[in-house]
Amino acid sequence: MATAAPPAPPATPQLHGVQPLRAGEGNSYLWRKLHSLTGIVPIGAFLVEHIISNFETLNGPLAYAQQVKFLNSLPLVRILEWGLIFIPLAFHALYGLFIAVRGRSNVNVYPWAGNWMYLSQRVTGVIAFLYIIQHVWRQRFAGVSLPENPGAAFHKVQVELSNPWMLAIYVVAMIATSWHFAYGIWLFAAKWGITPGEKARKKFGYVCGVVGTALCLMGLASIWAVVYKYPNAPENVLPEQPAGVVLPASQTSSPISDPSFVQK
Amino acid sequence: MAQSTIKVEIKRQSSPGAAAVTEKFEIPYRPGMNITSLLGEIALNPVDVAGKATTPVTYDSNCLEEICGSCAMLINGKARMACSALVDKLEQPITLAPLSKFPVVRDLAVDRSVLFENLKKVKAWVPIDGTYDLGPGPKQAPQIQEQRYPLSNCISCTICMEVCPQFNDATGFVGAATIAQTKLFNMDPSGSVLKEERLRALAGDGGIQECGFAQNCVQACPKQLPLTEAISDMGRDVFVQQVKDLFAR
Numbered sequence: 443m444a445t446a447a448p449p450a451p452p453a454t455p456q457l458h459g460v461q462p463l464r465a466g467e468g469n470s471y472l473w474r475k476l477h478s479l480t481g482i483v484p485i486g487a488f489l490v491e492h493i494i495s496n497f498e499t500l501n502g503p504l505a506y507a508q509q510v511k512f513l514n515s516l517p518l519v520r521i522l523e524w525g526l527i528f529i530p531l532a533f534h535a536l537y538g539l540f541i542a543v544r545g546r547s548n549v550n551v552y553p554w555a556g557n558w559m560y561l562s563q564r565v566t567g568v569i570a571f572l573y574i575i576q577h578v579w580r581q582r583f584a585g586v587s588l589p590e591n592p593g594a595a596f597h598k599v600q601v602e603l604s605n606p607w608m609l610a611i612y613v614v615a616m617i618a619t620s621w622h623f624a625y626g627i628w629l630f631a632a633k634w635g636i637t638p639g640e641k642a643r644k645k646f647g648y649v650c651g652v653v654g655t656a657l658c659l660m661g662l663a664s665i666w667a668v669v670y671k672y673p674n675a676p677e678n679v680l681p682e683q684p685a686g687v688v689l690p691a692s693q694t695s696s697p698i699s700d701p702s703f704v705q706k
Numbered sequence: 707m708a709q710s711t712i713k714v715e716i717k718r719q720s721s722p723g724a725a726a727v728t729e730k731f732e733i734p735y736r737p738g739m740n741i742t743s744l745l746g747e748i749a750l751n752p753v754d755v756a757g758k759a760t761t762p763v764t765y766d767s768n769c770l771e772e773i774c775g776s777c778a779m780l781i782n783g784k785a786r787m788a789c790s791a792l793v794d795k796l797e798q799p800i801t802l803a804p805l806s807k808f809p810v811v812r813d814l815a816v817d818r819s820v821l822f823e824n825l826k827k828v829k830a831w832v833p834i835d836g837t838y839d840l841g842p843g844p845k846q847a848p849q850i851q852e853q854r855y856p857l858s859n860c861i862s863c864t865i866c867m868e869v870c871p872q873f874n875d876a877t878g879f880v881g882a883a884t885i886a887q888t889k890l891f892n893m894d895p896s897g898s899v900l901k902e903e904r905l906r907a908l909a910g911d912g913g914i915q916e917c918g919f920a921q922n923c924v925q926a927c928p929k930q931l932p933l934t935e936a937i938s939d940m941g942r943d944v945f946v947q948q949v950k951d952l953f954a955r
Contacts, residue, residue, distance in 0.1 A: 459809040460878055465828070465908075470915060474915035551869075557925075637938065
């Protein structure tokens with residue numbers, strides 16, 4: 443009778459290299475899908491709104507001031523600003539950087555169109571990120587506060603773009619951002635299974651190309667209007683706008699309690 | 707003037723941990739050779755270009771007709787099947803190297819077991835094992851067959867994973883082949899019983915969400931699988947499953 447212990451089963455060989463799928467583990471699915479979704483709404487929607495609003499610069503400083511005033515008079519505007527712009531944008535940007543640094547681009551070996559677009563989405567994303575940091579800081583938080591002084595908006599941008607370097611940065615960022623958004627919509631449709639077929643993706647590619655080009659041209663036209671169409675815009679075209687709703691202050695008594703007002 | 711020799715440079719390493727070295731060979735020219743027959747010639751007379759005796763080059767191969775998926779390697783820098791890479795169509799010197807994203811076993815042979823592990827994770831099979839005869843399976847409509855057949859052509863060569871910018875140590879992305887097999891078995895009338903489990907598995911870390919849609923997989927696939935279509939379809943199904951699980955489970 444053999445007394446030797448049965449041979450131990452061979453140990454599971456340690457896998458080197460790329461690890462297998464971690465089925466049922468982690469939350470990266472949620473974060474990645476949120477990243478994808480926030481790029482469309484609210485950030486993409488905001489980008490469209492921003493470019494359309496800026497297009498008012500073609501109608502001059504006063505029209506632009508009224509557009510800025512309108513946006514800043516939206517109900518709960520500061521909550522809208524933080525909840526639908528700043529927070530989603532910060533998440534999309536930071537998670538996007540996380541995605542970008544983990545990719546290993548290989549266009550040098552496989553110079554195919556889709557592979558170039560993969561790289562372009564990361565490059566334009568980083569350009570947009572760097573641009574938006576300075577743009578938000580210099581136009582929203584530094585200098586004259588536009589929510590209280592919408593009349594100063596045109597002049598503030600004009601002063602900013604008077605620096606040819608800054609003008610170049612704005613043009614490059616405009617192109618990069620439109621590119622990133624247009625290809626982002628295409629990627630969204632492809633990855634969420636909206637355009638699974640080869641033909642559907644191709645057709646939708648043309649749609650995205652038209653949308654991106656239109657947004658980009660509108661943005662560039664706004665830059666042109668600020669720099670060349672209305673030179674030397676006045677520093678402020680509207681009286682100071684108090685934050686919140688305030689009744690006219692300079693009257694001795696309110697119109698309601700004024701007897702002459704009632705008689706009429 | 708017909709060329710008389712074929713110049714080959716092969717990146718070799720003798721064991722998993724060993725340093726890689728490049729050996730150069732010059733093989734008498736014959737028309738109509740492929741890379742596997744070239745490696746066979748070297749094995750017949752393993753002597754490098756300087757006349758130094760060496761060992762035959764190790765590489766995986768089996769069918770020699772692009773149906774087993776064994777002989778994927780980097781040929782002139784690009785991931786290809788050695789059996790279907792024709793010497794007459796390649797620029798010389800021909801460089802051969804092991805796939806770059808899989809641990810080297812020896813020379814051109816790499817350990818691609820990560821694909822096997824991934825296929826197990828998504829249960830890429832039809833569960834028909836039982837203690838009694840399950841009888842004939844359900845009928846499969848020709849329309850379903852036509853969608854499934856191209857996906858069934860996968861030879862597990864891992865070229866789609868090698869060329870993918872997202873398939874790397876940092877992401878641990880599952881790769882296109884496994885996603886395509888998920889679609890293949892989800893569309894099988896018998897295999898679809900495991901559909902939900904497969905879709906849940908694909909939402910784990912390294913799952914379908916890591917796809918960056920560079921579309922290299924579908925460009926490089928030697929069997930022309932509709933990989934991007936499969937990723938898109940599974941992307942939708944995985945999302946729907948996640949939403950269902952969130953609200954209905």
